Amino acid sequence: MNVLVLSAAAKVLLVRAFREAAEPRGGTVFAADLTPDNAALFEADGAVLLPRSDDAGFGAALIEACRRHRIGLVVPTRDGELEVLAGLRPWLAAEGVTPLVASPEALSACRDKRRFVEACRAHGLETPRTYPAGERPERFPVFVRPVQGAGGAGARRIDHPADLPRDPDLLVQDLDTAPEYTVDALMDLEGRPLQAVARRRLQVRAGEAVKSQVVDAPELTYPALRLCEAFGLVGHNVVQAFYEPGRPPRFIEANPRFGGASNLSIRAGLASPERLLQMLAGESDAAAAPRAIAHGLMMLRYAEDRLVTPAELAAVAP
Template sequence: MNVLILSAAAKVPLVRAFAEAAHARGGKVLAADLGPDNAALFEADEAVILPRSDAPGFAKALAKVCAAHAVRLVVPTRDAELPVLAAARDRLAEQGVTALVAGAEALAACQDKRRFTAVCAAQGLATPRTYAPDETPARFPVFVRPVTGAGGRGARRIDRAEDLPAGADLLVQVLETDPEYTVDVLLDLTGRPLQAVARRRLQVRAGEAVKSRVEDAPELEEQALALCAALGLVGHNVVQAFHAPGRAPRFIEVNPRFGGASSLSIRAGLASPDRILQMVEGRGAEAAAPRPIAYGLTLLRYPEDRFVTEAELAALAEG
């Protein structure tokens, strides 16, 4: 079974994880990006160049690549491409290709943080205390996030009322001090929740955990599974929350795709790539069986250099 990973960029661990699962089935992994100067393209079995996801010809080019390389599964990795891939999902399905993406409504609820907090409230799940748009916080510091956006961009602490940006579309919340967790949540292709792995974010840089540890947090995992199911998501998703013993988890967002440090949960036993390929193969019962989890497993991320020659870059650019 052949797998295509979009916006592969430097997501070498994800390419490797899918390659291990695909190779076991006699398949291969293709990595795609805008240009040849992306490390993950040289890690994949094959590399392809695709236009930007917002370009008019993206869907047609994607379908062409899938047909030419017998791709059965397309895996998005960037928020901006999710709605585009969701719109192309039915077209790809006609070719026998599964796009690992939820529907437009589910994506919209994840990408708009006001809608997200409303979904949490409807499900009886807690979020940090959120101020109304015209409400002045009772005390400072507070934490603000853009209502739309991802990856921690624009999220920051505000210490004084006069420092709150005027006219900005921000979600203003109480500053949480409990430990922050990421929960990798796996659902099947119909949205049925299967298993979750919680990892504590020990050190964060530019919105991504560079040090992270798998912990046994059943309440957090169960609620994260319920939340993703209520949102209508599929496949692998990343849930952000604050949690401490004796206190209900407070959820802040869901990214409906693999995350930068999802390799930890994959290695700890969640095994999302292998189980997702089982789903595509029609082996849903096997994919649904819970896997043992290596609690305490710790991820220490570090940069890795990849050297390529001018000839290699030129060859990839030529296709």
């Protein structure tokens, strides 16, 4: 029941949630990052330093860390490490380790926003109207985003035809002015839907919600679970959509990992860390049982300082 959270950085609340889930089972939680000066490493039971996920030595270092700390579950938190972790699945499985990551095919469908739109349409799910590469929109304003990218980088509104770049690597869609929502969707380790929590993004900074509120919207959460099942996603996933009551949601992306504000859904009752450990323990019925959700619960994000001594920094082992 030991857990390793990758790219832990400042994800203190996620590490804390896994510690609370693992402790009653006698498990410990380790946090990993490139350098010791990351706050979440000091929230974990133990910390390890790993190379970048694109480093040739990452796989060997990760497997050795899992072996040394008797890790049962590896939790990625950054898009860039997902495909690498998926490729390491056979070697991790040989060590008795479960990486919380979908197949390479599923990851590709989520990473490429044009493929994401095509997959949604193939499964009867709506997206904002999307223009083929090179086709000029019929009306303005439109919204453009890089076909591959994260964190809202490069996403912007275009009001006039003369301002629209001729760039095949940009996805061009009709501007959707409905409120934007996030759905935290929990799947089991075989990709079956369990439960989802919707939260309205009230204030966003650098692509991440800093104010958000849980809402009761089954007409949004059920299609989001269907999307995750159709794509073959596992574990905790974050789905973005435009939504207003009385209309089908228009999905814009799916992130096959925990999100920066997923702690709100976890605390509202989704309890993903606890249920993931139940799945690992073979307690499938307990993990699948729906949880009561605290609709209306709000997250107001703020910064907090973590103070560490030179001795504490030096104690973080590579």
